[in-house]
Amino acid sequence: MASTMPVWTSASPRAALLVALLCLAAVGISPPAAGFSVASLEQRFANGLLVVDGRIDYSLTATATEALESGVDLVISQRLSLDRPRWWWRDVEVVGQERRYRLAYHAMSRRYVLNRLASGESRSYRSLDALLTRLGTIEAWPVIGRDRLDDQQTYRLRFETELDVDALPRLLRTVAWASADWQLRSEPQTLEVRP
Amino acid sequence: MSGLPRQAIVRILLSVLLILSLYLLSAATENSSRFGRLYLWLLLINGVVLVVLSGLIINNLQRLVRSLRARETGSRLTLRLMALFVVLAVLPGLVVYGFSMQFLQRGVDSWFDVRVENALEDALALSQASLDQRMRDMQQRLEEAARDLADVSQEMAPITLGDLRARTGASELTLIGENGRIIAASSMDTDSILPNRPEESILLQLRQGRPYVGLDPIENAGLHIRALVRAPGPDGPGNTRILQGLFQVSPRINDLADEVETAFSEYRELAYLRGPLKDSFILTLSLVLLVSLLFAVWSAFYLARRLVAPVSRLAEGTRAMAAGEYGTQLPPAGNDELGFLVRSFNDMSRRVADVRDAARQSQTLVESQRAYLETVLGRLSSGVLALGPDGTLRTYNQAAVDILSVPLHEGTGQPLSALVQRFPDFSPFVEQIDAHQHEAEGEWRAELSLDTREGRRSLICSGALLPGEGEGGGEVIVFDDVTTLIQAQRDAAWGEVARRLAHEIRNPLTPIQLSAERLQHKVGNRLSGDEAALLQRATETIIHQVEAMKEMVQAFSEYARPPVLQLQRVDFNALVQEVVELYRGQAAQASIRTDLDDQLPWLEADPGRLRQLLNNLIRNALEADAGGACEIVVSTRRRSGRHAGGVELDIEDNGPGFADAMLDQLFEPYVSTKPRGSGLGLAIVKKIVEEHNGSISARNVEGGARLSVRLPTGENGQ
Structure with missing residues (x-):
């Protein structure tokens, strides 16, 4: 930026201003480094299946926790995909799976409820930490049958998780889009898979 | 003008776009499910517009400040108009903004009532209290069951648990070992194979000796009471097992509790969302207001400049006119009063330029006429003098200079009498004019003789008053040299x-x-x-x-007798020398001095006749009654000026000079003042001079008389 600035100013101060503004805006809405992070991610083959184990540190911001305790449901998605890299074109996505969980606070029982949206499976926890720990534990997530993988090929496993802002109540959504407190997502984690 | 200027169209388009984006922004605020992520982009775009507008305004301000510093025309008026527009736009905007903010805050807050909130919280607390009693009952029942289990071995546990479940009315009973492993379980729901495991923290609490009882919302199964108690095994109190029981809440209570929970939760959510709601409304409102205001301010610059432009152009045009740039035309400025003013200015400027051109044309005409007149006057053989009303010399022609032999250019703008002081010979002419001037008659004619450097001249003068008053008046004097005519x-x-x-x-x-x-x-x-x-x-x-x-x-x-000249090239100096030598020996009492010009050109003349001329002249000089020693100076010189190329011979004596009355007739036969002589001497001299196309003149000088003979050279003087 610093090296390009003089060029911009000599060319057109207004253009430079615009660029600086866009940069500022980009910085303003970029997610914070902390929040969700993938602590470990491992792949193994078990019973002819490629399965993934992992541990994710979920840590909600104070804003998100307050919203949760005020009755706002949060949705966290975990997305796992297996890609076949191609040097000459975009990678091929062999498998793409997503797990979505709804986090809610049950005021009557004073418990936190974790609900897996696809299966409707639900568990309640006495503390948010317990819930997040459970959420952050991935045990044997089946990805694909080994027979469907090419032995000669190297695959790339990719995992990311984020708070789904679009699933927030509409009033909160507008604020959430502009607020860093709501931009909770992990850096994408990748693993090389050789069958 | 063909409609609006391009800049105005661009601004109108921009403002329409801006209004559209602001509308979308507010629509997105109202209904984010439809516009979703668009809101963020709209926010960003409007933010960018905001910054761009600010930049434009700062740029405009800088320009204004610069033009104010440079004292450019119209800059102060622009500033005042600007300030006016800004105040008109910004103040009402800010007032509306302030009120809107207040209404927004109060309006949103008024939806929420403290009493409602308290009531809901009380309802929740009531529900919890009513369930608390039931929870304690369940815990008691479970503790009793645990005591019954004390003697039951692991193998027998599933059967005993089934009996106990039926007795206690639990929906599920689970016996958990020391290590957290499930020893046995009995469930009312036969579909689910896996018993509902308690979480680790509860097990930890049990191991520390404290029982647990709590509510647990189980999906699709409604609210349950989960209770965990220690259940000592047959192996003694060291090996402690844990009994967990899940009890269904009665459907009636379950429904009520669910409703209270839902209402409370929704109210809490709404109350929580009040902040973001206000924030997004305030953000949208502020952005809309700020963008509108900045757009208004930016447009105010444009409008002020547009309004002031004709005025400053007028000011500059007036300044240019004052500086003499007539004919300055300003671009048209619409059909309003300013446009009318500009058109009037253009008309005026054009007319002034026309008048100036006409004046210039007539001046050129006058000058060409004047040049024409001067040429005519210059070619006249008569001398012409024009005098101003106060008697000063204004105009003259070359002939006047030649006739009067006075450098008239030295006296331009002065009375003629000023020249008289330096050229006394000139005085009779001036006196004549003065005399007639004082008589103030219209036209006059007079003859007079003037003793000029070139000899005595007879002039006929006539004068007339010039028409016109003041500067235009004066007198014109025309005079002719009639000396040769009379002669x-x-x-x-x-x-x-x-x-x-x-x-x-x-x-x-x-x-x-x-x-x-x-x-x-x-x-x-x-x-x-x-x-x-x-x-x-x-x-x-x-x-x-x-x-x-x-x-x-x-x-x-x-x-x-008509002359019969035998012309040949003559060295005049030698001839003069030769003749003078003759007299030097002869006239002992006279001294003849010669002053001859070395650069004298050759003459094409008859040497015999010239010798006769010299003889007559020297004799005439010798005969002058000097009353003492006679001194004669004979000088020759090359002539300069008007007669350049000729030869002039002067013979001066120290006699009494010529009688004034005689001067006019000196060269006529039988005119002599001398006791001796034929009376033809000077007449013959004159005749010889005229035969050679020369001229002769006589005048009295200080201490004697001088005769001057001027002879032209031959072909080219050499």
Whole structure:
């Protein structure tokens, strides 16, 4: 930026201003480094299946926790995909799976409820930490049958998780889009898979 | 003008776009499910617009400040208009904004009531309290069941658990070992194979000896009471097992609790969302207001400049007019009063330029007429002088300078009398003019003689008043040099007289002489003594006198005879030297000094006639009655100026000079003041000079008289 600035100013101060503004805006809405992070991610083959184990540190911001305790449901998605890299074109996505969980606070029982949206499976926890720990534990997530993988090929496993802002109540959504407190997502984690 | 200027169209388009984006922004605020992520982009775009507008405004402000510093025309008016527009736009906007904010805050807050909130919380607390009692009952039942399990071994546990479940009315009973492993479980719901495991923290609490009872919302199964108690095994209190029981809440209570929970949860959520709601409304409102205001301010710059432009152009045009740039045309400025003003200015400017052009044209005309007149005057042989009303010299022509022999250019703008002081010869002319001027008559004519450096001249002057008052008035004097005319008339008359005289007198002279000689011859011998002597004397007298008369007549006839010149190249200085030498020896009492110009050109002349001329002139000078030692200066010089190329011969004596009355007739025959001489000397001199196309003049100088002979050179003077 610093090296390009003089060029911009000599060319057109207004253009430079615009660029600086866009940069500022980009910085303003970029997610914070902390929040969700993938602590470990491992792949193994078990019973002819490629399965993934992992541990994710979920840590909600104070804003998100307050919203949760005020009755706002949060949705966290975990997305796992297996890609076949191609040097000459975009990678091929062999498998793409997503797990979505709804986090809610049950005021009557004073418990936190974790609900897996696809299966409707639900568990309640006495503390948010317990819930997040459970959420952050991935045990044997089946990805694909080994027979469907090419032995000669190297695959790339990719995992990311984020708070789904679009699933927030509409009033909160507008604020959430502009607020860093709501931009909770992990850096994408990748693993090389050789069958 | 063809409609609106392009900039205005661009601004209108921009404002429409802006309004559209602001509308979308507010729509997104209202209904984010439809616009979703668009809201963020709209926010960003509007933010960018905000910054761009701010930049434009700052740029405009800088321009304004710069033009104010440079004191450009119209900058102060622009500032005032700007300030006016900004105040008009910003103040009401801010007032509306303030009120809107207040309404927004109060309006949103008024939806929420503290009493409602308290009531809901109380309802929740009531529900919890009513369930608390039931929870304690369940815990008691479970503790009793645990005591029944004390003697039951692991193998027997599933059967006992089934009985106990039926007895206690639990929906599920689970026996958990020390290590957290499930020993046995009995469930009312036969579909689910896996028992509902408690979480680790509860197990930890149990191991520490504290029982647990709590509510647990189980999906699709409603609210349950989960209770965990220690259940000592048959192996003794060291090996402690844990009994967990899940009890269904009665459907009625379950429904009620669910409703309370839902209402409470929704109210809490709404209350929580109040903040974001206000924030997004405030953000949208502020953005809309800020963008609108900045757009208004930016447009105010444009409008102010647009309004001021014709005015500042007018000011500049006026300044240009004041500086003499007539004909300045300003671009048209619409159909309003300003446009009318600009059109009027353009008309005025054009007319002024037309008038100036006409004035310039007439000035050129006057100057060309003046040049024409000057050319005409310059070609006139008559001298012309124009005097101003106060008698100062205004205009003259070359002929006037030649005739008067006075450098008139030195006296331009001054009265003629100023020239008289330096050129005294000029005074008779001036006196004549003054005399007539003082008489203040219309036209006058006069003759006068003027003793100029070039010789005595006869002038005929006429004067007339010029028309016009003040600067335009004055007098014009026209005069002619008639010296040569008068001279020619006289010469012609004298020529005729001489010819006749010669003819009439010479004829009888020979018979008279012959008769006298015959008388002497015939009678003289017969007489004697005194008579003979008398006769002798008488006849001799007759013969001598006749001889003299013959000579006189001869001289006359020579005077009248047409010239027969034998022209050849003559070194005039040598000729002068030669003649002067003759007189040096002869006239002992006279001293003749020569002052000859070395650069004298050769003359194409008759040397015999020139010698005669010199003789006559020197003799004339010698004959001047000096009353003492006669001093003669003979000088030659090459002529300069108007007569450049000619030769001038001056002979000055120290005699008494010519009588004033004689000056006009000096060169006529038989005009002499001298006791001796034929009276033809100067007449012959003049004749010889005229034969050589020269001129002669005489004037009195200090301590004597001077005769000046001017002879032209031959072909080219060399």
